[in-house]
Amino acid sequence: MVTKSEEDQLNRLEAQVDNAGGGAWEYLCLVRKLKVRRPDKVLKHGLAILNDSKKRSALGTEEWTLCEQVAVAAMDCQSLDVAKDCIKVLRKRFPDSKRVGRLEGMLLEAKGLWAEAEKAYSSFLEDNPFDQVIHKRRVALAKAQGNITTAIECLNKYLDTFMADHDAWRELAEIYISLQMYKQAAFCYEELILSQPTNPLHHLAYADVLYTIGGLENLQAAKKYYASTINLTGGKNRRALFGVCLCTSAIGQLSKGRNKEDKDSPELQLLAVAALEKDYKQRAPGKLPLLTSALKSLRVSS
């Protein structure tokens, strides 16, 4: 996850570089470190450095890392010729490299030659069945072709061996949500919460999934997870605040006949509403009446 300070630094460097103020190399290094996806900027500035032979020789051995970064960015922007040139240069320099082979596989993917890419990746996996990145590229390949079921199968097999990879769990959860298999998605989010319990995004996503599945028990659990997100973000996450309001009103609707209500539920909802109103007043006062009317309709039904 990118922290706020890193994000500020990135934006600052980006603005600086866009206004031709130099510092392109630092910007590219930061993008690479944070694994952010900014293909157009990377392509523009990376190519500027690579085409200028003076700056290129100043990089020394880092030139090849930059070449790889530019190749991936070019594929992202569909400039396949640029990508092909970069990969050719890299292949000339490192003739036996698996890393370059992976780039070539990605180029085949970008061109749409699915079968060849699949063949290339399978041959890599035969050499080294523990290459995590190639496994993930296969999943991406299946997903790009639209074979979501194959993607799920590959991802499950990958997670069978490498079950501590939380990015893979996240991807699996998102795929399940896109297929509306909410119970499986809930399982994946639980794994994520287990591996990173202090990350509020996982709590939030889990609460969303629980709320979507529905049912009294799940709604109560969802409210608790929205509350923990509020806790972890210091009340700044508007989605969690909305979530709390919606959950409370839904629980109220479901348990209208019965009398077992949580003792602290009205407090939490009122507080969430107050926090939301304060926030909207500060940032978007024009939308405040919309908010109040929406919340009122929730309160009436609760």
Place this chain on the structure above:
Amino acid sequence: MAEDLVLDTAIRDWVLIPLSVVMVLIGVLRYFVSKLMRSAQIPDAKLVKEGQVIVRARNLRAAANFIPPKSFRARRLYYSNEENGLLYVPKGQAPNAQAQMFSDPNMAMDMMKKNLSMIIPQTLTFAWVNFFFSGFVAAKIPFPLTQRFRAMLQNGIDLSTVDVSYVSSRSWYFLNLFGLRGLFSIILGEENATDDTQRMMQMTGFGFTQPKSLGAEKDGLDIVQHDWTMPKFERRAEAVLRKLVR
């Protein structure tokens, strides 16, 4: 002797500093040699999976209170189930990892290589120190020591009345051996093969068995009492919001 011995500054120039410099250079050389000699390790499928299972089970134990009780119980059952639980190791099957390590030729070769790269330079340097730098007092340790250290620190010096604080160059060698570890981690980065002391400690405790750690994880998991922290979070969220709204 209670008086202070005056040590020639030439000792400092020609003994202490060259010895340290030589040890640093040998360490750097060893690091590069080990990088060259390191064969590509093909990880064993079972070991990789077990390693990841352990990480996942440890995460479960650590953060058990963050997921609902039902899911926790389901996961615990998944891990410690009698028939096909991930952590369950039937009693007879736990292979003795030591025997495994010696029978697997690749691993034995790797161990041999690592040990050699550690033993040979140490032996050579030690012999060099002994040959050239023995028979005189090299340095004075700034704090007083008891008589028991005499055998260890004053090996070349055959006078029994010299204060134990005056040590021979052999002890300077040992001091450098253990002390340069920090310096190497700065110069060479985290992963350096010069971490002899660590490796020596590892060698003494060679009960590094995989099945045992699985069993330990399973026991740890069985012990865990699930106490769902979410209700507490609700109340805490209230407090946070109250402060925010005020």
